[in-house]
Amino acid sequence: MAQINDKINEEFSIAIGQLLDGIMLANNNIDELIKISAEDFLRWTSHIKAFHKFINGLAHDSNKPLLNDNLSLMVKDLQFHDIISQKLRHIQSVFSTLKTEFKQLLNGDITIDKALYVYAFPDILLLDRALFDFIIEEYKTSTENLKQELSNLWKEEKIRDLLKSEVLVMSRKSEFYTLAVQVSNCLANLNTLATPMLLREKNILRRDQVLDKVKKGFTMRSERMIYNQVFKKGNDENETVDIDLF
Amino acid sequence: MNKTILIADDSESIRQLVSATLESSGYSVLVSVDGEDALTYLDGSIIDLVITDLNMPKLDGIGVVKGIREKEQYKFIPVLMLTTESQASKKEAAKKAGATGWIVKPFVEDKLLAVVKKVLR
Numbered sequence: 001m002a003q004i005n006d007k008i009n010e011e012f013s014i015a016i017g018q019l020l021d022g023i024m025l026a027n028n029n030i031d032e033l034i035k036i037s038a039e040d041f042l043r044w045t046s047h048i049k050a051f052h053k054f055i056n057g058l059a060h061d062s063n064k065p066l067l068n069d070n071l072s073l074m075v076k077d078l079q080f081h082d083i084i085s086q087k088l089r090h091i092q093s094v095f096s097t098l099k100t101e102f103k104q105l106l107n108g109d110i111t112i113d114k115a116l117y118v119y120a121f122p123d124i125l126l127l128d129r130a131l132f133d134f135i136i137e138e139y140k141t142s143t144e145n146l147k148q149e150l151s152n153l154w155k156e157e158k159i160r161d162l163l164k165s166e167v168l169v170m171s172r173k174s175e176f177y178t179l180a181v182q183v184s185n186c187l188a189n190l191n192t193l194a195t196p197m198l199l200r201e202k203n204i205l206r207r208d209q210v211l212d213k214v215k216k217g218f219t220m221r222s223e224r225m226i227y228n229q230v231f232k233k234g235n236d237e238n239e240t241v242d243i244d245l246f
Numbered sequence: 247m248n249k250t251i252l253i254a255d256d257s258e259s260i261r262q263l264v265s266a267t268l269e270s271s272g273y274s275v276l277v278s279v280d281g282e283d284a285l286t287y288l289d290g291s292i293i294d295l296v297i298t299d300l301n302m303p304k305l306d307g308i309g310v311v312k313g314i315r316e317k318e319q320y321k322f323i324p325v326l327m328l329t330t331e332s333q334a335s336k337k338e339a340a341k342k343a344g345a346t347g348w349i350v351k352p353f354v355e356d357k358l359l360a361v362v363k364k365v366l367r
Binding site for chain 1: 257259266301330341346354
């Protein structure tokens with residue numbers, strides 16, 4: 001019996017170690033994703049003042065309203081840098097808690113019956129993958145919109161002069177996609193690794209406690225919407241309107 | 247005279263985009279990188295409006311509103327929260343602390359400017 005327990009403990013330690021490595025890899029890749037998107041988005045954000053100045057200086061010809069509308073759309077799309085970064089950081093924040101708990105388990109600082117996040121691990125991975133798909137879609141939409149909006153501005157000779165040293169693309173877009181796919185695959189691998197071990201370790205009450213905490217960490221409506229979709233919950237009723245004066 | 251608006255946001259892109267939007271409409275803009283930094287501007291300078299993020303390091307947006315309301319000179323200036331947060335409970339907390347309004351990111355330039363104009367009237 002003691003031998004069987006030792007074997008189970010050994011298998012458990014190996015699995016936890018592998019999960020820990022996987023989480024750290026995903027975490028590092030997410031760090032890189034945040035840096036890559038920042039580089040591309042901030043490059044264009046830094047030109048917005050100059051674009052405004054140029055458009056404000058135009059005579060009230062037929063093009064001015066169109067260019068203004070175009071710039072307004074650009075300002076909206078550029079904010080997705082901040083939105084995407086925040087969502088990625090929310091995923092990292094849960095990883096960070098998981099990492100701490102897995103390290104404690106691996107070092108024998110806590111036993112499985114004292115753990116919390118481990119019971120929700122497959123659910124967290126499922127949620128993260130759904131969030132990740134959404135983030136990739138948001139990145140794709142905002143970068144494609146930006147490309148179109150920049151092309152519209154590019155038709156103006158003075159804008160071309162202003163941007164002569166710039167290339168009209170999100171230059172690190174392909175790196176973002178490659179890395180995003182790697183993170184998504186990493187999450188899928190973690191799920192495969194975690195499932196057999198965690199099928200043994202079930203605690204619905206703790207799982208639900210953890211998922212509740214994870215949801216509370218979300219600041220955005222879209223994150224909560226994805227959570228509700230993944231776990232088949234109803235829509236949240238306490239969402240606010242976009243603009244409200246008190 | 248131009249109205250002066252203080253922005254508090256830890257995101258560089260948001261600071262740049264809000265500044266550009268406001269400056270293009272003739273407002274003067276002061277920029278702070280977090281809540282603590284924002285409060286250092288409340289030193290007697292004329293500030294007509296504060297636009298603050300909610301979740302920031304060091305001091306959050308609710309702390310900024312409270313800090314502003316504690317200072318006699320700035321007690322009644324409008325404070326707008328500009329945030330990705332859309333939970334009604336958070337909005338209520340901001341309202342209770344003394345915020346004037348709530349705008350969810352991503353903002354649309356025209357709508358932001360309309361709100362700014364309205365609260366500065």
